[in-house]
Amino acid sequence: MVDTPILELHGVTKRFGPLTALKDLSFHIGEGEVIGLLGDNGAGKSTTVNLISGIHKPSSGHLSVDGQQTMFTCRSDSADAGIETIYQNTALVDSLSITRNIFMGREITNGLGFLKQGEMREIAMEVLKSAVHISGIDSPDKLVGELSGGQKQAVAIARAVHFKRRVLLLDEPTSALSVRETEALLNQVLRLKAGNVSSVLVTHNIYHAYQVCDRFVIMSHGTKVFDVAKEDTSITQLTEYVVLT
């Protein structure tokens, strides 16, 4: 299943002035694979996410997509490669409707740039019906500010799926969610996996990761210290690696 990884990091190092945030980091993400990127604060998880989303460029080493060496210089490069990052609080605009959020930056317009509102609304309705199995969202005209944390994330994920993303980077997706919303989110990740969409869960919460991930990459001090498939490890061993390295 992981013969030709969708995305691969090869010996990536990232320095910010005198600080080395990432040191010779290598790992891959296969098609339809769910990876838990674990590690304590300061392990370099966020830098890794920013690097994969194209916000940072590696100081040395490189990324490859479908086996082709590539370079992400901005956010839209990673989007073109089918990668979407979903941050906890920065994915959506509260003061805009769900429809406008789904099509934010990718509006359907006529030749003059005017919005085709009817078409966008219809698609948004479809997206909500098919992808978001979280109750309570009854209309795509609702303002995102009126949604709960879990509903917001569901909308962000639905948006990514609608735009045919192959890899979702979920940055601390469960930290602000209720128990029920967390369950719904993890189930959504599994459903996406069934549809061959890969996910990377960047999280502190080993239990949530263990529920859905196929493989775990544990980072410490900017480098990978452990890379293991779920069947070869246990929560106890993962915890030990996170805490003790």
Add this chain to the structure above:
Amino acid sequence: MTTTAEGAIAPPRHTPRLLFRQLLAHPAGSILLVFVILQVACITWALLHPDDFRYLSPQNLAILMRAIPVLGCLALGVGVLMIAGEFDLSVGSVYALTAIVMAVQVDAGMSAFIAAPLAIAIGLGIGVLNGLITLKFGLPSFIVTLGGLMFWRGAVLLYNGAVQVRFDPEPAFTGLFAGTLFGLNAAFLWFLALVFAFYLLMHRHKFGNHVFATGGNRPAATAIGINTGRVKIIAFAIAGGMAAFAGILATARVGSVQPGQGTGLELQAIAACVIGGLSLHGGRGSVIGIFLGAMMIHTITNVLLLLRAPGFYLEMFIAMLIVGAAILNQFIERKGTA
């Protein structure tokens, strides 16, 4: 008001209340309501006491139509910028500077039809400059444009001294910007046309969506691939350009420019936007709100004048209107993001 079947059985009884709630949920809903009530009250009173309260007299309506467009145009520009999450305090000075440049050039023999676009180009340029300084140095636009407010006011004096300039363009120009059409003041018609154009731009065009996204949550807009820096610079340019356009309307109407004119207008423009339901944090607001905010300030002033309130009371009422509107907005915003 029974519980379960209520929605099915009695939709008509429920609808007005629902509509009312939807109206209030709109960024400009509450101001629209207040505006309509005010108009109904004024018109009723004017019809009952036509001699005492000359609200509907042709002279009064003409005064209103001439007064509103200048503040209105400034507010449209400032409002777009506020929705993008930035302020422009320099528009009052830019308004004076561009008008003076236009008047001086026309006095020197340039056609007003060239001098006016030149004024707008200067306004756009100053707006872009404000935007570049704000973004390149990561400064609050409040401070950058406060600098602009003083700098361009000084530039007015440097350019032409502290003297009034006559503006005597070709009659076609005066007709276009200060004449009347179907009994309506040309400046007011320009304002209405611009309100419509801004409505299309902000609520029906993808650029508007990008402005709301940039002001509402800049990291999210950036993450999705919107060039938020460019959006903000365009919004700054719009604010500068509209300040220049307001200057053209005022100058064409009066026939001269004072170097001190427009002082305090920037604050009135921001006030109109706040009254119209724009958030001070960006991302929330509507063009209809800006329109109503500008109308509201002038209507209240006008009514107080008609009631023969002494001039120095006026600002107190406007002040109460602004703070009251801000409190209302804060309340609605908290509800919106709860």
